Amino acid sequence: MSRLIKMGLAAALECLKSGNVDIPGAIITGTALGSIGDSGAFLKLITESDEENLSPTHFIQSTHNAVSAQIALTLKCHGYNQTYVHKGISFESALLDGVLYLKEGNTGGVLVGGTDEITDISFVILNRLGVIRRDPVSNLDLFKGKTRGTIEGEGAAFFLLSEKESMDNMAELVSGYTFYNPESHLEIEGEISSFLMRNALELKDIDLVITGKSGDAVNDRIYLLLAGSYFRGNPLANYKHLCGDYPTSSSFALWLACIILSGREVPPVIIEGGYQLSRPDKILIYNHYYNKYHSLMLVSTYKGVP
Amino acid sequence: MGQGVFVAGLGAITAIGNNVPECYCSLEQSKAGIGDIQFLDTVHKGEIPVGEVKMDNQELGVIAGISGEFSRTILLSLIAAKEALADSEIDTSGSLRVGLVSANTVGGIDKTEDFFKDFLKDPAKGRLRKVFDHECGCITEMVADQLGIRRFMTTISTACSSSANSIAYGARLIRNNLLDVVISGGADTLTRYTLNGFNSLMILDHGLCRPFDDDRQGLNLGEGSAFLVLVSESVAKNLIHKPYCELKGYYNSNDAFHQTASSPEGTGPFLAMKGSLAGSGFLPQEMDYINLHGTGTPNNDAAEGRAILKLFGPNYPPGSSTKAYTGHTLGACGAIEAVFSILALKYSIVFPNLRFKTPMNGIPFLPVKELRKNIPVNNVMTNSFGFGGNCTSLIFSRY
Numbered sequence: 001m002s003r004l005i006k007m008g009l010a011a012a013l014e015c016l017k018s019g020n021v022d023i024p025g026a027i028i029t030g031t032a033l034g035s036i037g038d039s040g041a042f043l044k045l046i047t048e049s050d051e052e053n054l055s056p057t058h059f060i061q062s063t064h065n066a067v068s069a070q071i072a073l074t075l076k077c078h079g080y081n082q083t084y085v086h087k088g089i090s091f092e093s094a095l096l097d098g099v100l101y102l103k104e105g106n107t108g109g110v111l112v113g114g115t116d117e118i119t120d121i122s123f124v125i126l127n128r129l130g131v132i133r134r135d136p137v138s139n140l141d142l143f144k145g146k147t148r149g150t151i152e153g154e155g156a157a158f159f160l161l162s163e164k165e166s167m168d169n170m171a172e173l174v175s176g177y178t179f180y181n182p183e184s185h186l187e188i189e190g191e192i193s194s195f196l197m198r199n200a201l202e203l204k205d206i207d208l209v210i211t212g213k214s215g216d217a218v219n220d221r222i223y224l225l226l227a228g229s230y231f232r233g234n235p236l237a238n239y240k241h242l243c244g245d246y247p248t249s250s251s252f253a254l255w256l257a258c259i260i261l262s263g264r265e266v267p268p269v270i271i272e273g274g275y276q277l278s279r280p281d282k283i284l285i286y287n288h289y290y291n292k293y294h295s296l297m298l299v300s301t302y303k304g305v306p
Numbered sequence: 307m308g309q310g311v312f313v314a315g316l317g318a319i320t321a322i323g324n325n326v327p328e329c330y331c332s333l334e335q336s337k338a339g340i341g342d343i344q345f346l347d348t349v350h351k352g353e354i355p356v357g358e359v360k361m362d363n364q365e366l367g368v369i370a371g372i373s374g375e376f377s378r379t380i381l382l383s384l385i386a387a388k389e390a391l392a393d394s395e396i397d398t399s400g401s402l403r404v405g406l407v408s409a410n411t412v413g414g415i416d417k418t419e420d421f422f423k424d425f426l427k428d429p430a431k432g433r434l435r436k437v438f439d440h441e442c443g444c445i446t447e448m449v450a451d452q453l454g455i456r457r458f459m460t461t462i463s464t465a466c467s468s469s470a471n472s473i474a475y476g477a478r479l480i481r482n483n484l485l486d487v488v489i490s491g492g493a494d495t496l497t498r499y500t501l502n503g504f505n506s507l508m509i510l511d512h513g514l515c516r517p518f519d520d521d522r523q524g525l526n527l528g529e530g531s532a533f534l535v536l537v538s539e540s541v542a543k544n545l546i547h548k549p550y551c552e553l554k555g556y557y558n559s560n561d562a563f564h565q566t567a568s569s570p571e572g573t574g575p576f577l578a579m580k581g582s583l584a585g586s587g588f589l590p591q592e593m594d595y596i597n598l599h600g601t602g603t604p605n606n607d608a609a610e611g612r613a614i615l616k617l618f619g620p621n622y623p624p625g626s627s628t629k630a631y632t633g634h635t636l637g638a639c640g641a642i643e644a645v646f647s648i649l650a651l652k653y654s655i656v657f658p659n660l661r662f663k664t665p666m667n668g669i670p671f672l673p674v675k676e677l678r679k680n681i682p683v684n685n686v687m688t689n690s691f692g693f694g695g696n697c698t699s700l701i702f703s704r705y
Binding site for chain 1: 418423425430442443447462561566695
């Protein structure tokens with residue numbers, strides 16, 4: 001079993017266990033690149049062996065749906081099974097499908113996850129593309145200074161979305177939204193305001209904003225601009241210095257938000273600018289992917305049936 | 307559940323035609339497009355037959371209206387998506403909420419393969435431009451940019467059922483009132499990656515594939531792209547020409563048996579077909595045609611055959627696999643075969659299952675052997691099953 005499949009399966013099974021569900025109604029995952037360990041290995045095999053006498057193992061494991069499929073196979077789950085592969089909003093796409101699945105009246109809960117991995121080959125290519133920090137940097141110093149490049153990462157985070165009201169629920173996923181290719185930071189602010197308004201909220205109602213700062217000067221320009229103006233009154237938090245940057249890293253941010261809302265202390269390491277935060281009630285996650293794909297996720301404390 | 311979803315436009319490019327009318331012409335004349343490799347750069351030329359689109363990348367680029375340097379998957383996608391949108395005659399520049407849901411299995415790996423030749427010799431070598439189309443999502447993004455779609459886009463990859471799922475998801479986005487118009491479909495191009503992958507699995511027929519035949523030896527790979535323009539009921543009412551049909555049913559189920567093999571009893575295929583019937587409200591006997599997944603591999607056709615036996619027996623609707631014409635186009639086959647099924651509805655026609663001779667042992671269901679014209683075709687089902695157990699069936703009905 002390949003690394004990505006192992007990561008995905010391990011996170012999925014732990015998620016189901018913590019949610020006390022044996023077999024969910026649906027399994028939906030997002031991955032931008034799929035199992036690049038296997039696709040890289042199979043490409044290498046083809047090239048080096050001149051297309052002769054190949055073993056199919058890496059090819060089989062490299063299909064992008066391998067994680068969703070392996071979870072279904074392990075659980076013997078015949079339910080709805082889907083995989084989204086859309087760059088920096090692969091996880092958000094999976095999440096939207098999961099929400100729609102429940103809105104359509106389906107039951108049993110939906111397992112939704114985001115997975116991506118880093119490999120020797122992808123590291124070399126990303127490094128050549130200038131995505132990775134050239135000089136060694138401590139993750140705790142990632143946001144200091146104005147340098148190009150980030151720390152690349154990988155991971156798998158899974159969520160059990162439930163249609164049921166239960167005091168065991170960790171948090172409420174209020175809403176999610178993505179938008180594409182905004183022309184200016186004003187358009188970004190407008191999109192965030194409209195998103196909040198559609199949920200009958202204003203910026204002042206948000207107790208914590210988790211943003212996708214990566215330590216790359218160009219990537220972070222938008223976050224810095226918004227931090228100095230639009231988000232000036234909001235406590236801000238970072239997460240990519242903990243998990244690294246990867247296309248489905250927003251799933252890590254959502255996991256972080258959920259554990260905070262379920263009652264855990266806000267880890268001081270994520271808070272920017274020395275804010276003292278006790279118990280946030282509403283958390284907004286804002287991430288962008290190369291300023292093309294912008295994603296918003298709003299989560300709040302689960303309050304149960306009124 | 308919700309409002310109806312209608313098909314307003316079609317686009318397709320395959321081994322049997324560069325657009326929908328050309329594909330229809332080949333289907334009607336029982337002309338297959340499978341043969342020796344002409345365009346793919348591989349050592350297997352002359353040894354493994356495939357269903358290639360009959361143009362090189364430069365020629366495709368001219369039709370697509372972009373440089374032929376892009377991944378062939380982008381070129382094929384753009385040609386089919388533009389055809390579908392033009393066919394629908396919908397003005398996407400107005401107030402309609404328009405989205406794109408596309409699907410593929412290997413993105414622009416055709417370019418990455420070229421990159422790897424230099425890169426493996428020296429990690430500092432290889433033109434980086436060649437990895438820019440690598441991700442599956444890059445294909446969709448390029449099509450969206452070219453069509454001017456900003457509101458919504460995503461990409462699905464569930465192996466050989468990918469674009470059947472993009473059609474089902476497009477319908478759900480409309481039914482959930484998130485969008486008014488969704489261009490749904492997918493593409494895959496022939497690559498050394500997939501050709502060698504399937505060859506290493508030893509499921510390629512070195513002759514012409516024979517779906518559902520007892521002597522079948524495996525599949526022929528193909529390439530292509532197809533898109534459907536799906537619209538809501540209110541958009542359908544205001545179309546310049548009436549919609550082709552209504553998407554009445556769709557269902558996605560997992561076989562949960564093996565990463566690459568179907569369960570012997572065809573659990574996933576059975577659940578997908580049964581679920582799509584339940585969603586559409588039709589009885590099995592109301593299906594006038596099934597476009598089979600029918601890859602020609604011993605395993606798939608036996609599992610699909612048993613599932614059909616269980617669901618439809620003993621009164622089988624006419625069925626055929628059109629992969630004998632196009633080859634197995636992987637992530638594109640769901641959308642390509644949806645287009646073919648809709649053509650069967652439109653022209654009241656059932657396409658024959660080419661090269662069928664000997665019935666499969668123990669499966670009384672026989673595919674159609676000759677072209678049937680002027681017969682009632684009101685409801686059609688199309689099946690797509692993939693690696694990882696991903697099974698999806700769609701049902702379209704006359705408008």
